[in-house]
Amino acid sequence: MLDGKLYFSTPEGVSLVFTPAGPARRGYAWLIDWILRALIGALIYIPLLVTMGRAGMGMGLVAFFLLQWAYGVLFEVLGDGRTPGKRMLGLQVLREDGLPVGWRESILRNVLRAIDFMPLCYGIGLGAMLLDSRFRRIGDLVAGTIVVYREPPAPLPRPVDAAPIPLPFALSPDEQRALVDLVERIHAVPPQRQLELGDLAQPLTGLRGEASLQRLYGYVAGLTGKDAV
Amino acid sequence: MAVDLGHALLRRHWRITYLAWWGPWALAAALLWLCLPQGWLWAASLALWWLRPIFERLPLFILSRAVFGEQVSVRQAWRAWPRQLGGWFRSLTWWRPFMVGRGLYAPIWQLEGARGAFASQRRKVLGARGAYGVAAWFGVACAHFEMVLQFAAYGALGLILAQPESANPFSFLAGHYQDSALLESTGLLCYVLTAGVIGPVYTAGCFGLYLCRRAELEGWDIELTLRQLAARRRAPAARGVGALAALLLGVALWWGTPTPAYALECAPPDEVTELRSERGPARDAEQAELRQQLDDVLSSEPLRGWTCIESWVPKEKAKDEDDNWLVEWLRKYLRSGKGGGGVSADALKVTLIVLLVLVLAWLLWRYRGPLASALNLQPRRAAMPPTEVCGMDIRPETLPEDVPDTVMRQWREGHRREALALLYRATVSRLAHDHGIELFVGATEGDVIAACQRGRRAGRLPEPAERGCVRVTEIWRNAAYARRWPTEDELSPLLSQWRQAFDGARP
Numbered sequence: 147m148l149d150g151k152l153y154f155s156t157p158e159g160v161s162l163v164f165t166p167a168g169p170a171r172r173g174y175a176w177l178i179d180w181i182l183r184a185l186i187g188a189l190i191y192i193p194l195l196v197t198m199g200r201a202g203m204g205m206g207l208v209a210f211f212l213l214q215w216a217y218g219v220l221f222e223v224l225g226d227g228r229t230p231g232k233r234m235l236g237l238q239v240l241r242e243d244g245l246p247v248g249w250r251e252s253i254l255r256n257v258l259r260a261i262d263f264m265p266l267c268y269g270i271g272l273g274a275m276l277l278d279s280r281f282r283r284i285g286d287l288v289a290g291t292i293v294v295y296r297e298p299p300a301p302l303p304r305p306v307d308a309a310p311i312p313l314p315f316a317l318s319p320d321e322q323r324a325l326v327d328l329v330e331r332i333h334a335v336p337p338q339r340q341l342e343l344g345d346l347a348q349p350l351t352g353l354r355g356e357a358s359l360q361r362l363y364g365y366v367a368g369l370t371g372k373d374a375v
Numbered sequence: 376m377a378v379d380l381g382h383a384l385l386r387r388h389w390r391i392t393y394l395a396w397w398g399p400w401a402l403a404a405a406l407l408w409l410c411l412p413q414g415w416l417w418a419a420s421l422a423l424w425w426l427r428p429i430f431e432r433l434p435l436f437i438l439s440r441a442v443f444g445e446q447v448s449v450r451q452a453w454r455a456w457p458r459q460l461g462g463w464f465r466s467l468t469w470w471r472p473f474m475v476g477r478g479l480y481a482p483i484w485q486l487e488g489a490r491g492a493f494a495s496q497r498r499k500v501l502g503a504r505g506a507y508g509v510a511a512w513f514g515v516a517c518a519h520f521e522m523v524l525q526f527a528a529y530g531a532l533g534l535i536l537a538q539p540e541s542a543n544p545f546s547f548l549a550g551h552y553q554d555s556a557l558l559e560s561t562g563l564l565c566y567v568l569t570a571g572v573i574g575p576v577y578t579a580g581c582f583g584l585y586l587c588r589r590a591e592l593e594g595w596d597i598e599l600t601l602r603q604l605a606a607r608r609r610a611p612a613a614r615g616v617g618a619l620a621a622l623l624l625g626v627a628l629w630w631g632t633p634t635p636a637y638a639l640e641c642a643p644p645d646e647v648t649e650l651r652s653e654r655g656p657a658r659d660a661e662q663a664e665l666r667q668q669l670d671d672v673l674s675s676e677p678l679r680g681w682t683c684i685e686s687w688v689p690k691e692k693a694k695d696e697d698d699n700w701l702v703e704w705l706r707k708y709l710r711s712g713k714g715g716g717g718v719s720a721d722a723l724k725v726t727l728i729v730l731l732v733l734v735l736a737w738l739l740w741r742y743r744g745p746l747a748s749a750l751n752l753q754p755r756r757a758a759m760p761p762t763e764v765c766g767m768d769i770r771p772e773t774l775p776e777d778v779p780d781t782v783m784r785q786w787r788e789g790h791r792r793e794a795l796a797l798l799y800r801a802t803v804s805r806l807a808h809d810h811g812i813e814l815f816v817g818a819t820e821g822d823v824i825a826a827c828q829r830g831r832r833a834g835r836l837p838e839p840a841e842r843g844c845v846r847v848t849e850i851w852r853n854a855a856y857a858r859r860w861p862t863e864d865e866l867s868p869l870l871s872q873w874r875q876a877f878d879g880a881r882p
Contacts, residue, residue, distance in 0.1 A: 168379035170516035201701040269527020324600035335594050343594055349605040
């Protein structure tokens with residue numbers, strides 16, 4: 147199956163799913179961070195320059211240095227793996243095994259930004275991201291980190307309001323999952339199309355249209371373990 | 376996320392997709408490069424950009440077949456290409472080449488074959504709920520990726536082609552070469568390379584978005600599952616497997632015109648002007664003209680005694696005039712050596728260097744363990760097998776000399792449980808100590824079997840030993856947990872097999 151997701155299971159048997167984020171989304175996040183950094187830099191630099199002249203310029207350059215190198219590290223380690231740009235776009239840096247990112251990884255991946263930037267404007271980083279199956283740039287590869295989507299928890303599907311009916315014949319786990327999926331998503335589909343899907347399920351239900359759909363609801367109620375009313 | 380899914384699809388079929396794209400793409404680029412006169416190569420880039428909707432139909436064709444598990448070969452894709460070009464005129468005119476999110480709508484025109492009012496209705500439906508916005512942003516991002524890669528290519532070329540004295544990647548871009556022919560060809564090459572890399576990525580991303588949209592709107596994936604289910608009911612097994620030919624990637628070579636020797640112009644150095652000025656005034660016009668000619672000849676590149684080199688020279692420092700409190704303070708406390716009073720800057724420098732050396736030494740000492748193992752200075756010791764697995768003592772010295780005999784004796788004496796326990800314990804002990812199977816204290820019977828299978832795959836465990844382990848485990852489990860005892864007829868061949876598998880190699 148091709149769904150671009152990473153599955154981890156903890157020793158307690160909890161399975162975690164992460165989706166690595168592609169270069170486009172990460173590019174937008176980087177741009178937002180860059181603009182923010184430039185703004186903060188200007189806000190620090192200009193007053194220093196005006197009040198203290200050349201000494202202020204030196205201190206401003208120190209501030210720029212810190213902004214360049216410490217910004218990512220501090221936000222990632224103290225801010226749950228998310229710089230402001232990543233926060234806005236729903237991204238998060240994690241270790242490859244799904245644990246939160248620590249000082250060591252964050253510093254490594256941010257220092258190696260310099261390599262990714264080579265030869266000009268993230269040429270190497272982009273190339274690495276396009277080639278890697280988990281969209282990791284060189285810094286991620288060395289530090290052992292991934293950037294994933296941080297999804298808001300999906301709302302629980304509404305329980306199916308139907309009396310459970312046993313399946314007419316055995317279905318494979320994938321087919322069962324597709325049936326449950328159908329019933330959870332069918333309200334987003336226009337009514338005509340709902341009837342069409344009901345017709346398509348005829349080999350399973352032996353009925354057509356709305357009646358077929360109702361019977362599917364019954365099957366799914368049985369599959370999801372709803373108690374008989 | 377749907378865009379990334381398209382990318383994953385592309386990665387799975389990258390070989391065919393890129394090969395199919397690059398065939399006509401490289402051909403068109405080479406033709407344009409050969410046909411267009413010098414100074415018009417920008418038009419080649421423009422034409423290629425304009426024709427991209429047509430090239431995008433190739434990866435779309437391949438990927439749309441790949442979604443259904445149908446492997447298309449490159450040759451098939453090329454052969455099908457002309458038939459996929461329906462509506463090419465419309466896709467090259469009107470606003471479509473400029474539409475950044477056109478990739479989302481391309482499947483409507485190409486795969487669904489929709490035209491006219493129906494097509495625009497489909498576009499409206501598919502592009503609703505921000506889907507077109509996502510596609511457009513993705514198009515913008517792809518355009519930027521192309522630019523990034525072009526900059527990178529320029530930078531790399533600049534680093535390689537620049538003269539050693541000015542190895543600055545920007546100088547190439549800044550027209551330092553002033554060789555328009557080289558610069559133009561390079562521009563076209565960079566465009567062809569980067570658009571050839573990003574083009575399929577864009578198409579695949581938009582196709583992923585299209586699929587996601589259709590799944591959302593029509594339950595398209597559910598329909599597929601239902602149809603497969605129906606097909607499964609009708610005909611249990613009829614599935615063809617397409618064979619894929621191995622293909623070699625031809626790399627188009629590019630050769631540029633050789634770099635002409637370009638002489639930098641600069642004023643003659645002071646010595647030369649001094650030498651010239653030492654000459655007396657010319658006697659007449661003829662001599663002045665002669666001198667002028669001589670100077671000109673001597674100033675030409677091969678004859679003159681100097682070369683022009685461009686290099687970075689620090690600017691002369693302006694006098695530090697401003698005095699604020701920080702500078703004052705620094706001056707006061709960091710007075711350099713001779714002034715006396717305060718700390719000398721030199722002393723501070725020495726202190727900092729010593730501190731740095733100390734920190735480095737401390738770091739080396741602190742991480743001596745990981746460093747040594749990283750450099751392979753210390754050989755990794757193989758972990759000792761545990762003394763106990765499954766609550767059984769597996770040290771070899773606790774086992775009797777001849778295990779099968781002891782087992783048989785205990786069995787005949789009626790101590791059936793003890794006999795089988797000894798057999799299982801001996802098996803695990805042999806696995807851990809003789810065959811180096813890694814076990815841990817809390818391992819269950821299933822873990823032991825899994826470890827055996829891993830060892831067998833890694834070639835550390837011979838096949839009879841694995842078979843013996845599986846068989847012994849089965850008998851032990853049945854006896855220990857279900858009180859189903861083996862008959863003696865089953866046990867005695869097992870014991871002789873065991874002797875062969877585990878004690879055969881023993882001295």
